[in-house]
Amino acid sequence: MCALNKQKKGFALVELIVVMGIMLMVSGLTIANFPAFRSQIAVSIALHELQLSLRQAQAYAIAVREFSPAFTAPICQPLVSPPARFPPYGVSITKNTSTYVLFADIACAVKTIPPYNKQIYNTGSVYGSEMVATKVMQGGAKVLSIDGCNGMSCIALDIVEVVYQRPSPSIIILGHSSVWASYTWVDITISSQNGAFTKVMRVRTSGQVSIQ
Template sequence: MCRRFFVASPDEFFNYHMLKFLRGGDKRSKKHNATAAHSSAGFTLVELMVVTGIFMILSSVVLTTNARFGNLVVLQNLAHDMALSVRQAQVYGIAVRRYEGAIFDVSYGIHFSVPSANAPFIYELFADVNRNGAYDDGDAIVTSTTVNPGYTLNDLCIRSTSGSDDCAVSTADIVFRRPEPDACIGKGGAFTFNAQFKCVSQNDRARIILESRGGELAGITIESSGQISVN
């Protein structure tokens, strides 16, 4: 039996192998697409748990930081309000604010007292009608300020001219009398004016510290020179 052999031309040989290559590439492409589609079908349970955990951690950090920042801002505002009240008493004292008609020689001051348990912190701007340099019966309250709930008095300290601090005081009075801007600082209700209405206090500094519900601290310092600072 005679077999016939066909000899392909160069063009036919090239076309044959090119077609074979393209068919093989199409199969590889379909296999790759199927694998990619399978791998991108969605999140696994482990991936979902990891992403959720990261989101919860970031959310808790952001919320905690935001709450602390808010408390600190309110606390600073309360300290500045307290400093402004002291400054207002100073202005009233040296500007000869008239009290009830034609009385012009009344001193003005701020009275601080340690609140009882669970009671709000309250301080008063008062007119020293009795002219003794302390807040007592007979003096007139000009304004009374109640500090926001959640914020209270942390410390009330009076420093003597000898340099020793007394932080166990229950009350403090900061009084201003014309024509000087100096502060007459008293504690425990002790009179700080003598019979000639001159300041005889032996204290040169008062420090009032507020505390927020988060434990942040801010307050004011009043020097006997009349300087008032927020710290």
């Protein structure tokens, strides 16, 4: 009579040890890389929210969003005294900070801007606060650098303002280094809290916003 060999089902001790070792290795790598992953996510979210804020300012300007019904001037135009009821809107961004401001140009600085030698966003306007909202980057992300460019020439800036005004389809980009000046495009570099991860947003006067 032939004896039937019965195979035992399940894991052998060696197999179990190998599987546990692999799981521990994967867990260790995941934990070790988590800070870097978190930094990348924080920068990506900050760029996405900044892009949304720029689009929000553009939408407010195109849709002729009312800032205050108490203001008598309809829009910013020559021979009309501010404050404007339906002003241009923009975003003011400062280097080495984790905040930026969505604002309304109720003082109509855009109509007196040429030759583009002064700031548009006025924190001490005689007509009241121009701030619509202050945005805060999460996860320790911040504005590492700002570069304003014309042609092949670029210069480091400490502040940039991107302003949308109706009915013009283009935008105004003003930046401050030692003086205020206008630029064709601007590169805004966002970094993680430890500076290990960075990404660049490029904004052009054509209205194009891209992430490098």
